[in-house]
Amino acid sequence: MKPAEEIEIKDYTCEAHTPAIAAIDLGTNSCRILIARVNIAALQMMYFRSRPRQESWRIIDSMAKIVRLGEGIHDCDELSINAIDRALEALEVCKQKIDLHNVRYVRAVATEACRRATNTQILIDRARKELNLDINIISPSEEARLAITGCAAVLNPKIPYALVFDIGGGSTEIAWISVGGRSQPRRPGYPVPFSVIASISLPCGVVTSSEQYGDKSFTIEACNEICDAVKEGLNGFFECNDIDYYIQKGLVQLLGSSGTVTTVAAMALDLQRYERTAVDGASFLVSDLDQVTQKILNMTDAQRFEHPCIGGGRTELVVIGSAILRGIYDRTKLDTMRVADRGVREGILVDLMSEVLRSNV
Incomplete structure (x- = not known):
């Protein structure tokens, strides 16, 4: 690897050097996506500096939609069909944004509602089959770690x-x-x-x-x-x-x-x-x-x-x-x-x- 001072900072023009990354958070109340474009060379320079460079990454798209996935879960410990449909509609918009920006790195996570529900697999299977999206149900400790990191x-x-x-x-x-x-x-x-x-x-x-x-x-x-x-x-x-x-x-x-x-x-x-x-x-x-x-x-x-x-x-x-x-x-x-x-x-x-x-x- 070149020394930090010799690394060339490329502009956001070539996707090979500036891949897009996407994060999806499917929560109990809302579904959110955040898409960023990363400048690899500038990102590498971060490890040699005390503060991040503005050129290293930037948000290019986002969305937040209320889906109330956990609606009714307090009474029956199941995701309702309507709630699953609402979540999938929001996830479809997320997938459209992912395709639009040619995102290369994606992680989608689901939290408490999906941890608690006994029929979460229905949502997971439909997201994979209908949208080609893999949803990862994360533990409370992993959710906390991600929130702190953010x-x-x-x-x-x-x-x-x-x-x-x-x-x-x-x-x-x-x-x-x-x-x-x-x-x-x-x-x-x-x-x-x-x-x-x-x-x-x-x-x-x-x-x-x-x-x-x-x-x-x-x-x-x-x-x-x-x-x-x-x-x-x-x-x-x-x-x-x-x-x-x-x-x-x-x-x-x-x-x-x-x-x-x-x-x-x-x-x-x-x-x-x-x-x-x-x-x-x-x-x-x-x-x-x-x-x-x-x-x-x-x-x-x-x-x-x-x-x-x-x-x-x-x-x-x-x-x-x-x-x-x-x-x-x-x-x-x-x-x-x-x-x-x-x-x-x-x-x-x-x-x-x-x-x-x-x-x-």
């Missing part, structure tokens, strides 16, 4: 430990990680190294909890129950890893991702419409976020529907999500929290970039 760019390298969480449709993943240190591997595009110490998957997701409480989802009583369930679920995890000790020493940062977290952050910033660049990586006082979660609970359904940062189709989910969020920051007792508008898809892309490098040594 969020790693906004970690504070000066704080040695972090609690990183992702509030999903079917579960909430929380990881306890160490940040920095030369022993951790460097990842393409993400200069902040980390190592997962432990993780936990709480059975509290915005879709499943919403179905569990039904019409009571909007009540203060239901939200308090959810908040208390999250705190109780974290107690053993904190005790096993002595997390409270590190928090008291001021050695822990809190980082959250998910639609709920970014929505609450956007409202805390008083944005008139959602702006990813304003939210991603921003740091907030937990007291400010708490005011927003209380405001969301006190709003009418019509007010939540009309709010530009919430919108239709998410009014009940953001209420449940706010209760889960409150449970997390109440248990940690941390004063600040950083927000990431990124997660599993970005984590998959980072893994795929490593695969691209291995294939082009």
Whole structure:
């Protein structure tokens, strides 16, 4: 391999030097795809620099569609035929985008709804037969790892430990990680190294909890129950890893991702419409976020529907999500929290970039 300073940075013109990669995240509530084009030569140079080069990769297409794959799963532990059809319709759009961009590296993952359902194989088989897409059902620990990998760019390298969480449709993943240190591997595009110490998957997701409480989802009583369930679920995890000790020493940062977290952050910033660049990586006082979660609970359904940062189709989910969020920051007792508008898809892309490098040594 040539020394870093001698590697020529080619433009995004030849697909042999700039392959496209794609990440699909089929969750309990939504189906998302992110497609990027990678500049191999520039990517190789990342390993010789402290910060990534802008030319190394760029997003060229994306999509997010609500499919409610986990609808009804709380009652019967099965994916409904209608939910499977909705998921396949979204996956068909993903496949069209993959073909359009001549994507060479693809990974598609499914999370809690597919882990829980007893008939998931129907969806897997149909996706393979009808769309030629292989869907990989990942474990909670792998989901947490991918989410952290995707969020790693906004970690504070000066704080040695972090609690990183992702509030999903079917579960909430929380990881306890160490940040920095030369022993951790460097990842393409993400200069902040980390190592997962432990993780936990709480059975509290915005879709499943919403179905569990039904019409009571909007009540203060239901939200308090959810908040208390999250705190109780974290107690053993904190005790096993002595997390409270590190928090008291001021050695822990809190980082959250998910639609709920970014929505609450956007409202805390008083944005008139959602702006990813304003939210991603921003740091907030937990007291400010708490005011927003209380405001969301006190709003009418019509007010939540009309709010530009919430919108239709998410009014009940953001209420449940706010209760889960409150449970997390109440248990940690941390004063600040950083927000990431990124997660599993970005984590998959980072893994795929490593695969691209291995294939082009």
